[in-house]
Amino acid sequence: MIHEDGKIVDIAIVGAGPGGMASAIEAKLAGIENILVIDKAPHHNDMIHKFYKKGKRVDKDWMGIEFNFTGNVRFDECSKEEYIDQMDKKLENAGVLDTFEYNHEIVRVEKGEDGLFSIVFATDGISESVESVKARNVILSVGRMGKPNKPRYKFPRELKEVLNFNLSKVQNGEHVMVVGGGDTAGEYAYGLIELEGMEDCVVTLNYRKPDITRMNPINTESCTKYLDNGKMINKMGVDVESVEPGTERAIKVNFTDGSTGEYDRAVYALGGTTPKDILVNSGVKTGEWDVPVYNEATFETNVEGLYTIGDVVTDQGSIALAFNHASDAVKNIAKNLK
Numbered sequence: 001m002i003h004e005d006g007k008i009v010d011i012a013i014v015g016a017g018p019g020g021m022a023s024a025i026e027a028k029l030a031g032i033e034n035i036l037v038i039d040k041a042p043h044h045n046d047m048i049h050k051f052y053k054k055g056k057r058v059d060k061d062w063m064g065i066e067f068n069f070t071g072n073v074r075f076d077e078c079s080k081e082e083y084i085d086q087m088d089k090k091l092e093n094a095g096v097l098d099t100f101e102y103n104h105e106i107v108r109v110e111k112g113e114d115g116l117f118s119i120v121f122a123t124d125g126i127s128e129s130v131e132s133v134k135a136r137n138v139i140l141s142v143g144r145m146g147k148p149n150k151p152r153y154k155f156p157r158e159l160k161e162v163l164n165f166n167l168s169k170v171q172n173g174e175h176v177m178v179v180g181g182g183d184t185a186g187e188y189a190y191g192l193i194e195l196e197g198m199e200d201c202v203v204t205l206n207y208r209k210p211d212i213t214r215m216n217p218i219n220t221e222s223c224t225k226y227l228d229n230g231k232m233i234n235k236m237g238v239d240v241e242s243v244e245p246g247t248e249r250a251i252k253v254n255f256t257d258g259s260t261g262e263y264d265r266a267v268y269a270l271g272g273t274t275p276k277d278i279l280v281n282s283g284v285k286t287g288e289w290d291v292p293v294y295n296e297a298t299f300e301t302n303v304e305g306l307y308t309i310g311d312v313v314t315d316q317g318s319i320a321l322a323f324n325h326a327s328d329a330v331k332n333i334a335k336n337l338k
């Protein structure tokens, strides 16, 4: 750790995605300078780096929900690359970048009898170690995409390389089946059709329902256009029963209506799972779907001083929502620190 032994910070923020970085900026604006932001990745906004396709438009209104910014951190709709640039500038202007510590995967936080949180990190996937810094408050903003949702059926071991959760491995010319019915699935499917250098891909959209109902208007329009003109193959209204190695292409897909299809790759866009382990191991109570129990106004959990925000608390998450949560959580912390 770059931080001195025995140091106590006012807030330790775990996760430097939209929620975590907005928390850092809000803290600074609230006059709380003594903070630490920890992320397992080598940079902030890693989920966006990894899961957003090249040139993706970053929408303010996501998953069909209209958002208004209620805090100090906002963004202008733009491409993925411009969004990352905007965030770099915001963090630099706020003067908080030197509080970011990368490449540390946190496994839990522990509240001691002194009321301070110790932060426990994984050293090599098996061993654990404790950060030299302790914290008065902790904001867990670790998102959900560390554990993307998988379908119910088994992934055969030999197909692991071609059953993916984002587009990063897709090669031009491949026959790709995108699975899912939300905005991410839509953007992956029509994104591949439009992506420069991927013109020869053959894209199929598979969704268990027959119609698009969960995408925002722009994504609905783009998918409908390509489904109608045949550039996107429509395999909606049917579920996948199982996948196995194919004969013509890597994957043979068996659908529930008895039909089959062969693809070079399948990309699943089914959202992500609440990171239950870090929550439960930190003493946070969880309810239905493993969502943490928390105060909806302040985002404080049952553990006093431990907050959780962003995608962790909702499967309808967005950047604007994570920014707004950060503002509410930091307001409460600032009030309590006075």
Ligand SMILES: Cc1cc2nc3c(=O)[nH]c(=O)nc-3n(C[C@H](O)[C@H](O)[C@H](O)COP(=O)(O)OP(=O)(O)OC[C@H]3O[C@@H](n4cnc5c(N)ncnc54)[C@H](O)[C@@H]3O)c2cc1C
Residues within 6 Å of the ligand: 014, 015, 016, 017, 018, 019, 020, 038, 039, 040, 041, 044, 045, 046, 047, 048, 051, 052, 053, 057, 058, 059, 060, 061, 062, 104, 105, 106, 107, 141, 142, 143, 144, 145, 146, 184, 278, 309, 310, 311, 312, 316, 317, 318, 319, 320, 322
């Ligand atoms: C493909 C795709 C497209 C999307 N497009 C849009 C859009 O256009 N507009 C929009 O508003 N929303 C969009 N979203 C949703 C939006 O990206 C999320 O709602 C938002 O990123 C949530 O922010 P967050 O901070 O809660 O979590 P995340 O962005 O997931 O950030 C979590 C951070 O925590 C770190 N982390 C995780 N576990 C640990 C750990 N144990 N220790 C340390 N660090 C850890 C991760 O490395 C990551 O940096 C999209 C989502 C996807 C998947």
